[in-house]
Amino acid sequence: xxxxxxxxxxxxxxxxxxxxxxxxxxxxxxxxxxxxxxxxxxxxxxxxxxxxxxxxxxxxxxxxxxxxxxxxxxxxxxxxxxxxxxxxxxxxxxxxxxxxxxxxxxxxxxxxxxxxxxxxxxxxxxxxxxxxxxxxxxxxxxxxxxxxxxxxxxxxxxxxxxxxxxxxxxxxxxxxxxxxxxxxxxxxxxxxxxxxxxxxxxxxxxxxxxxxxxxxxxxxxxxxxxxxxxxxxxxxxxxxxxxxxxxxxxxxxxxxxxxxxxxxxxxxxxxxxxxxxxxxxxxxxxxxxxxxxxxxxxxxxxxxxxxxxxxxxxxxxxxxxxxxxxxxxxxxxxxxxxxxxxxxxxxxxxxxxxxxxxxxxxxxxxxxxxxxxxxxxxxxxxxxxxxxxxxxxxxxxxxxxxxxxxxxxxxxxxxxxxxxxxxxxxxxxxxxxxxxxxxxxxxxxxxxxxxxxxxxxxxxxxxxxxxxxxxxxxxxxxxxxxxxxxxxxxxxxxxxxxxxxxxxxxxxxxxxxxxxxxxxxxxxxxxxxxxxxxxxxxxxxxxxxxxxxxxxxxxxxxxxxxxxxxxxxxxxxxxxxxxxxxxxxxxxxxxxxxxxxxxxxxxxxxxxxxxxxxxxxxxxxxxxxxxxxxxxxxxxxxxxxxxxxxxxxxxxxxxxxxxxxxxxxxxxxxxxxxxxxxxxxxxxxxxxxxxxxxxxxxxxxxxxxxxxxxxxxxxxxxxxxxxxxxxxxxxxxxxxxxxxxxxxxxxxxxxxxxxxxxxxxxxxxxxxxxxxxxx
Amino acid sequence: xxxxxxxxxxxxxxxxxxxxxxxxxxxxxxxxxxxxxxxxxxxxxxxxxxxxxxxxxxxxxxxxxxxxxxxxxxxxxxxxxxxxxxxxxxxxxxxxxxxxxxxxxxxxxxxxxxxxxxxx
Numbered sequence: 001x002x003x004x005x006x007x008x009x010x011x012x013x014x015x016x017x018x019x020x021x022x023x024x025x026x027x028x029x030x031x032x033x034x035x036x037x038x039x040x041x042x043x044x045x046x047x048x049x050x051x052x053x054x055x056x057x058x059x060x061x062x063x064x065x066x067x068x069x070x071x072x073x074x075x076x077x078x079x080x081x082x083x084x085x086x087x088x089x090x091x092x093x094x095x096x097x098x099x100x101x102x103x104x105x106x107x108x109x110x111x112x113x114x115x116x117x118x119x120x121x122x123x124x125x126x127x128x129x130x131x132x133x134x135x136x137x138x139x140x141x142x143x144x145x146x147x148x149x150x151x152x153x154x155x156x157x158x159x160x161x162x163x164x165x166x167x168x169x170x171x172x173x174x175x176x177x178x179x180x181x182x183x184x185x186x187x188x189x190x191x192x193x194x195x196x197x198x199x200x201x202x203x204x205x206x207x208x209x210x211x212x213x214x215x216x217x218x219x220x221x222x223x224x225x226x227x228x229x230x231x232x233x234x235x236x237x238x239x240x241x242x243x244x245x246x247x248x249x250x251x252x253x254x255x256x257x258x259x260x261x262x263x264x265x266x267x268x269x270x271x272x273x274x275x276x277x278x279x280x281x282x283x284x285x286x287x288x289x290x291x292x293x294x295x296x297x298x299x300x301x302x303x304x305x306x307x308x309x310x311x312x313x314x315x316x317x318x319x320x321x322x323x324x325x326x327x328x329x330x331x332x333x334x335x336x337x338x339x340x341x342x343x344x345x346x347x348x349x350x351x352x353x354x355x356x357x358x359x360x361x362x363x364x365x366x367x368x369x370x371x372x373x374x375x376x377x378x379x380x381x382x383x384x385x386x387x388x389x390x391x392x393x394x395x396x397x398x399x400x401x402x403x404x405x406x407x408x409x410x411x412x413x414x415x416x417x418x419x420x421x422x423x424x425x426x427x428x429x430x431x432x433x434x435x436x437x438x439x440x441x442x443x444x445x446x447x448x449x450x451x452x453x454x455x456x457x458x459x460x461x462x463x464x465x466x467x468x469x470x471x472x473x474x475x476x477x478x479x480x481x482x483x484x485x486x487x488x489x490x491x492x493x494x495x496x497x498x499x500x501x502x503x504x505x506x507x508x509x510x511x512x513x514x515x516x517x518x519x520x521x522x523x524x525x526x527x528x529x530x531x532x533x534x535x536x537x538x539x540x541x542x543x544x545x546x547x548x549x550x551x552x553x554x555x556x557x558x559x560x561x562x563x564x565x566x567x568x569x570x571x572x573x574x575x576x577x578x579x580x581x582x583x584x585x586x587x588x589x590x591x592x593x594x595x596x597x598x599x600x601x602x603x604x605x606x607x608x609x610x611x612x613x614x615x616x617x618x619x620x621x622x623x624x625x626x627x628x629x630x631x632x633x634x635x636x637x638x639x640x641x642x643x644x645x646x647x648x649x650x651x652x653x654x655x656x657x658x659x660x661x662x663x664x665x666x667x668x669x670x671x672x673x674x675x676x677x678x679x680x681x682x683x684x685x686x687x688x689x690x691x692x693x694x695x696x697x698x699x700x701x702x703x704x705x706x707x708x709x710x711x712x713x714x715x716x717x718x719x720x721x722x723x724x725x726x727x728x729x730x731x732x733x734x735x736x737x738x739x740x741x742x743x744x745x746x747x748x749x750x751x752x753x754x755x756x757x758x759x760x761x762x763x764x765x766x767x768x769x770x771x772x773x774x775x
Numbered sequence: 776x777x778x779x780x781x782x783x784x785x786x787x788x789x790x791x792x793x794x795x796x797x798x799x800x801x802x803x804x805x806x807x808x809x810x811x812x813x814x815x816x817x818x819x820x821x822x823x824x825x826x827x828x829x830x831x832x833x834x835x836x837x838x839x840x841x842x843x844x845x846x847x848x849x850x851x852x853x854x855x856x857x858x859x860x861x862x863x864x865x866x867x868x869x870x871x872x873x874x875x876x877x878x879x880x881x882x883x884x885x886x887x888x889x890x891x892x893x894x895x
Contacts, residue, residue: 293826304829310856311806312825334824342830 001025002047002153002184007056009042016042017208020056024184026152029175031195031216032188034205040188041081043205044157047186048078060153074102077146081157083138087131091122091141094130098145109148116144120167135162143171154178154185160194172198282320285328286313292335298665300342346668347675354676358683364648365680368641372684372735373691375637376727380692382630383723388696389528389622391611394521397461399609401425403573404525404564405580406604406615410556411538414563416587418455423579426459427565428452431538431547432530439506440493447489449534450524451545456535457484459566460525465490467501467516474515474537481512481540487520489533510544512536525564528611556591564608573605573616580605634731642735645677649743656743670740677736678729685728689721782868785838786876791831794821796840796862796870803844803861806832832860840866 003023009016017039024030034040045051047058049069058065065072085094092113099109117123120140130138139162146154154175160168175198179185189195195202196216204212204219212219289312293305312331319327358365392399409417414429431451437444450456457469465487474482483505485494494500504511524532542549552558567576580603606613614622649656656669788796798804798812809832810823823831835841844861862870 300829300833304833306856307806307858308825308829311810311828314807315810315825331824335826338826338830345834 001059001061002186003059004043004047005057005059007043007046007053007058009039009046009051010054015208017046017205020203020205020208020210022203022210022213024186026182026184027179028201029179029185029187029199031199031202032186032205033190033192033195033202035190038205039208040190040205041157042208044078044081044155044186044188047155048076049073074149075151076153076155077149077151079139079142079146079154079156079159081161083135083142085130085138085141088129090125090127090129091133091137092117092126094141095145095148099148102149104149112148113144116148120144136164136167139163140167152182152184154183155188156186157188158190159187160189160191168194279320281325281328282316285320285332286316288332289316289335292332292339295339297342297346298668299346302665346671350672350675351679353672354679357676358679361648364644368644368680369684369687371637371640372681372731373688375634376681376685376688376724376731377692377695379630379634379727380689380720380724381695382626384692384696384720385699386623386626387719388700389612390614390619392609393460393525393527393611394523395462395519396609398566401566401569402460402564402608403567403576403605404562404608404613406606406613408559408562410559411553411561412556413559413584413587414453414561416583417563417565417580420576420579420583423568423571423576424565425568426455427563428456428459428525429538429561429563430456430525431560432524432526432532432562434536434545434547436534436536436545437508438493438534439509445493447533448531449536450530450532451538451540451547452535453538456525459564461566462519462522464516465519466498467514469516470535470537474539476539479539481507481510481544482515482537483507483512484516484518484535485514486518486523486533486535488523490517507534507536508544508546510541512540512544525562525608526611526613577603577605634727635734638731638735641677641680642739645735645739646742649673649739652743660744666744669744670737673740673743674732674736677740678732680736681728681732684731685724689724692720692724780839780865782865782872785840785869786873788869788873789831790821791823791827792835792840793870793873794823795828795831795835796866796873799841799860799862800867800870803859805857805859807857809860835866836860839863840869 001023003021005021007020008018020039020043022030032040032043042051046053049072060072060075086097089097095113095116096109099113104112114123117126120137120143122137122140125133125137130141133141139159143159146156156175159171163171172194175185175187179198187195187199199216201215202212202219203210290309293309293312294301296305312335316328316331319331323330393402396402409429411429414427418424418427418429420427430453433448434451436447436449438447439445452470454470454472454474457464462469464484467484469484470482473479485500485505490496490500497503500514501516502513504513506512518535524530524535536545538548538553540548542552547560552560565576567573584602604615606615607619659669660666785792794813794816795809797816798809804812806825806828810825810828813821813823832841836843840863841860842863844859
């Protein structure tokens, strides 16, 4: 018994035959039927070993023929559809060749050849070359060659083509008698009469698949068809000749696309209703509708797009007639609203899927989350650090206008500088840091403060929360000492006493009258390095502020006054520096000092509006150093995760390929993979932000081992949160996009076949993964 | 295998879902047919605009309440872009559960109305 099981053959990924199974018993002639291109010849070629099946098995007498295909081939006789004969050889020589190839001894072969030649009436032509033979004669030679070695299995592919009636009759009875002698015969043809006469069982093939496999009688019965022809036509979906002829004529008369016929109402009578030209708004509306609906996700469009358009086309006319423009607008609004809706639905689906995927591989997820969280944490810390260092003075308007001298100067020098009214709209000097002993509840506490000129607050532009700041009168020496208290000190040590103004505080053993409370957050002109809680005028008595003892305001060797000023609009720092330089030179000359280095700049300006005064040229360092550092660490984390994503993508190639094959668009899959990486990034961002908040709080509360007060608030604020958020987005894109693009670029077939031979590319040295590994 | 969801878990049914299921309860239909059916049934009050209609059909299919049917009408009435939908067993059970719920509501409204009438 010859048995074919699930034979499948692909040509260029399209199946020529699919899952074809049948069995032929000895003595049986199986008719193998099908329209052109149904896969008949492919099956035959698989059976005789000319081509290999992509899938499936052939069994002969219970054993797979592929165990010893040569032995099986010796048992089959094959009449091919095309008369493959050596045309320069004679009929006899062709037969001799066939016999020799079969290993037949000459003494058996020669008489047999004579016999066959005479049976088929070829004796007289047996020595002429085959090229002179008619098609029927060649067919006879082929038949002879197939039968020469008395095969057990006979496989005939259209053996009757070119045979005259007598030869056909002869062949028919020959096949019957061979079957009677126990041969196994597969007879492939589309000549139905012959099949009907000689075959007991038929297989009908359509588009590579078996659509019927039964005895002819049963098929006729089942299909209620009087003839095999009827059965065949029905099953093989053959158009009847007349219809085909009509279509051919139609095709010949084709003149270009007809105006698209208006769809008939369901249930409307059939008939070629003349298609009326749609009105202009309708046509426009339809065009807009098409344009909008093309924005739907591919999955939706692939499944419902055409149908939805069709329905819209059907509906638009009635809507127009009934509701006019408003109706058209409603129709368009409907589709416009649904577009984001479908994307949201897809996003929800993607998120669920991504969550499932990530939960499905907890090891990967954990490692990826950890490295991303660390990377994002460090980048956020770097940002917070930078943000903290470069923060502007709190509560101070227009901090950009403020400049500060890089080094403290003497008070006489300051007096010189403050006369530069066309450069500065205001300027001030202060001594910092100044420790005061503040007596509270009988105990003296060291409290840091500044000794300031009255212009200090007005130049900075801050306003008191309570009371007032210093006036010019406060500069007059010999007045009762006054003090301004910071909001922090007032709130923490003085119980936020609302009637504090006018009361006295004991500072360094002397009573000073509180004139005002600074605004919240305000800690003076250099809050990071010398934060102040008390401000006293520079005119206070030397006993209260020992720094000022010994007529400090008049001594030009006592350079302890920090000077800052607010530049007038339009004055550049360079201009200010030049003017200050000139003033410094004049001052030196007035003292009769020799200018040792006339070219050198005596005065350098700093950014006075920052909590740490830095030189403008140093700004990039503060701004960029930490960012680059943090960015690099994050980049490493991204590369690490991208690498893992890539190897995961390689493992998921089969899944991705199957989804591509099932019709998922590449865009959809990329979006899906990106959703996964975004989810990962977002999952990492939360712990990262918390961790960096904690770290930076720790850093802020660190006490420097220095005898000066320092406060640096580096805690991440909302800016850092936004930064982390944006960073996370870029991170997700950074490590997700490339792997997603590469994964979905997968060559479908190699991935589908046994799922995971990764197709190594020739230039692997430059492949993404290697670059990332290097990174 | 996921267990078939309880019909009650879909209640109360969204109006669009209800109308589509009701249209498919009788016969298989294509999208435009459903639209016309709903329009006729509600006296023109409810129009399922195409995009909403197909969005809803998609969700109904995903929920397993309806399915695509392979059947096609005679060729002269057919358009190859159209597809036909039919209600599933689950869909039928959901529809009937929703109908029961609505009937119950209507009954309650009627008794209430009776009370109101007496009061006035």
